[in-house]
Amino acid sequence: MNTVVPRFHGKLTKWNTDRGFGFVVADQGGQELFVHVSAFPREGRSPVIGESLSFELELDKEGRKRAVRVRRPGDPQPRASRHPRQGTTEGARRRAPERAGSGSFGSVLIALLLAAGVGWFGYSRYTERVEAMPTASQSLVSPAQTAAPEIASPAFQCDGRKHCSQMSSCSEAKLFLQNCPGMEMDGDHDGIPCEQQLCSGPFGGG
Incomplete structure (x- = not known):
């Protein structure tokens, strides 16, 4: 952005032709300001x-004020120098490769991000498939092994039998005596049932 520089008006009050400088007094304030011959237009007029x-x-x-870029009334404004335009053109030429480089870098970055996204999607699908597949140990198990249930032994139940004549062995009489209430197979209450019929012997075995 170009900044507008204020211009002042005044009159040349002193001038030394041999030394090429003088003084100008501004209309605003009346301050005498130094001015050099190089500040005047190069038109040949002294x-x-x-x-x-x-x-x-x-x-x-x-730090002293001096008059610069002097113009006379009726003088045309100086044309803008072509150097800044050339510099602008050169600057644009310099910036063009930089922009091109930044654009190519952005394209590469986008391509890398897309490749990473595709790779991650493929890896997720592969993981899901691997998790869904049976393991080697599961595939080696035969159908007979997986289908054959364990044969459980029948659970003991009190079926109402209470007397020694209803028992088939001493072990069965002991099982009923230990687990079923109201048994009538241990008259002396020593823990050995049917001592006369089934569980004979010194240790009550049979």
Whole structure:
């Protein structure tokens, strides 16, 4: 963005032709300002004391104000220098490869992201298939092994038998005596049933 530099108006009050400088007094404030011959247009006319001028202000190395870019009334405005345009063109040429490089880098980055997404999707599908497949140990089990249930022994039940005459062995009489209430097979209550019929012997075995 170009900044508009203010211009001031005044008159040339002093001029030293041999040394190439003089002083101009601004209409606003009446301050006397230094002006050098290089600030005037290069048209061949020498500065004349008392002539009206317009100018811009700058600070010299010592911080003092001086008149620069002097113009006379009726002078055409100076044409813009072509160098900035050339510099702009060169800058555009320099930026063009940079933009092209950044664009190619962006394309590569997008391609990498797409490849990563496709790879991740394929890996997810592969994992699902592997999890759905039976393991080797499961596939080696024969149908007979998987189908054959365990044969459970029949559970003991109290069927109402209470007397020794109803028992088939001493072990069966002991089982009924230990698990079923109201048994009438242990008259002396020593824990050995049917001592006369089934569980004879010194240890009650039979």
